[in-house]
Amino acid sequence: MALLENIQNNHAAFLETLKHRFLDDQRASSLHKFFELGIPTKKDEEYKYTNLKEISEKNYNFFPKESHNITKEQIDALHLGEEHFDWIVFINGQLHKELSKISIENVEFLSFNFALNDAKHKEVFEKYFNTIASKELAFTNLNLAYCKQGFFLKVPKNVVIEKPIHVFYISQNQDENTVYNTRNLLIAEEGSKVEVIESHHNFDDTFVFTNSVTEIFTYQNAKADWHKVQNDSDTSYLVDNTFAKQERDSLTTVNTFTFGGKLVRNNLDFIHNGENINSFMNGITIIGGEQTVDHHTAVHHKKPNCESYQNYKGIYKDKSHGVFNGKVFVDKIAQKTNAYQQNNNILLNEGAMIDTKPQLEIFADDVKCSHGCTVGQLNEDALFYLRARGISKKEAQALLLYAFANDAMQNIDIEPLKVKISKLLAEKLEVDIEF
Structure with missing residues (x-):
């Protein structure tokens, strides 16, 4: 090497x-x-x-x-x-x-x-x-x-x-x-x-x-x-x-x-x-060509009464490749843990692919833990609804994709950063959105 x-x-x-x-x-x-x-x-x-x-x-x-x-x-x-x-x-x-x-x-x-x-x-x-x-x-x-x-x-x-x-x-x-x-x-x-x-x-x-x-x-x-x-x-x-x-x-x-x-x-x-801890992990990935993006996350719940939230969204074009592996570990002592993990992905081309693997390892018995992942394409009914109102197919797709990714930005406190990410989203999706 x-x-x-x-x-x-x-x-x-x-x-x-x-x-x-x-x-x-x-x-x-x-x-x-x-x-x-x-x-x-x-x-x-x-x-x-x-x-x-x-x-x-x-x-x-x-x-x-x-x-x-x-x-x-x-x-x-x-x-x-x-x-x-x-x-x-x-x-x-x-x-x-x-x-x-x-x-x-x-x-x-x-x-x-x-x-x-x-x-x-x-x-x-x-x-x-x-x-x-x-x-x-x-x-x-x-x-x-x-x-x-x-x-x-x-x-x-x-x-x-x-x-x-x-x-x-x-x-x-x-x-x-x-x-x-x-x-x-x-x-x-x-x-x-x-x-x-x-x-x-x-x-x-x-x-x-x-x-x-x-x-x-x-x-x-x-x-x-x-x-x-x-x-x-x-x-x-x-x-x-x-x-x-x-x-x-x-x-x-x-x-x-x-x-x-x-x-x-x-x-x-x-x-x-320590107790009463809050952790937030959010991710937005939009890639194309032959790009690869791999997210590996892990949360180690070692104390009671803590919360963690993971929300990762991915949009993959062309021959791009995404990976998500999210782990949540809950120790026996970490009762009253609330752990949420979600990974949602959209593949826009046949050559694009995503490998996603959410994992939970729970050793406590009084917890609320959830995890899930989805891999799919755009909702055809929603596309039809927008196109029936005079919106082109390309613009309709971009608007739906923008809405899909947007909720991963909700806890950004910095307004210029939120606007910049929104503009990058629109740029990558090739849609004209006013901010």
Whole structure:
């Protein structure tokens, strides 16, 4: 495999550039674990429906060029109409303050690399960093071995971040296929509130493979929302591992909106560590061509009186391929759990396909848990109803598909984000809708 050979040939030089006493031992052991596990294949149960050969057989540069010629106008075009937001811009793995806008006060708002090398954050990193990310996944180990840049935010007790924060990861001016191992760490302390938007953008014709790991900690009475807008080019691959740990009376949401990217794999794990927790996972996927998008979710109900909601919608065109595998684990102690999981899909062409597998593992006896999935086509009666009122077949199909996907956006609190996702929906469905 070309990717494995790249790592074997370059890891010594790469690790030398990443010297840091706190991580040296972890990097070495993680790299060893990565080689031990190997890149997942279709023989692995968790990847039986997703073939990673397209990623693993390419050669990559692990040392991206830092130089770029991205303009402010190009950055502005990526915005969601959020002139009143804060944002942080990473280009070719480096934080660019001149293109970022940070107005937050009383919050430790830093890049991952800066925080990692800042003595006053040593205790924070030792307490949180890599404590909930799985140690048994190949790509989380690869990320730990090579992570250098990313987003770090610790929101102090009872601080409410009024403005959403948009984190941009941009690749540009790369002559070779490039790997990025981005790392995010979000800590919402007791009573705090924060909303983050994350997006990745490849401006080159060469391929980019982004291997991302995010850890989210939400404390008592805190609210943390993370929105992933995945609308990258057809020369991009993304493997995203997100882990969220919640304490009692907290609320955490992860919304994943996937429209672009040649191959996207999202792994999402929620861990309940207290009572009266609410977790929300919503997803909208609209893809075509030969794109593949794979959503794997897991909720670990470890305490009583908690609720989790999963609502994933998929629309697949041409020869695209979707995968959904949602797991809910309810421990024996987790009585009064309410867990809802739903995955609905529409196939628009004969060549499109979806593999869906909702799973429940329940060891408690006083719970309300439901799961379901549907795979079908548009309702012919509804199409006839719209066409009988003078609406063309194409427009009628698009309107029905828009309505089908729209309910997965209902808990977005950020109005510009909701409008942007609505516009992307309309664009992908080729329908003219006024917002």
